[in-house]
Amino acid sequence: MDQTRLNELASALQRKGASKPCDRCGHSQFSIIDETLLTMQPLTGGFVVGGGGVPAVVVACNNCGNIWHHALGALNMIPPELKKDAS
Secondary structure: OOOOHHHHHHHHHHOOOOOOOOOOOOOOEEEEEEEEEEOOOOOOOOOOOOOEEEEEOOOOOOOOOOOEEEEEEOOOOOOOOOOOOOO
């Protein structure tokens, strides 16, 4: 991930107030690991190939490694190539 995108994601998280200490160890420093697509699978009916997903950013505590996922849509940060055509 390039530095510009990293800075944009960090700013978006700050604007949303996602800057509280780690809920596991209380440490206050975090790292943005990467962006990912959290795939959605039905609770019943087996595995679905090509199903939907939630674009997300992965953030980890620098002390204990606790990991959080933040939906990019809620941060208004979905990359253009992942946005579906609204028409």
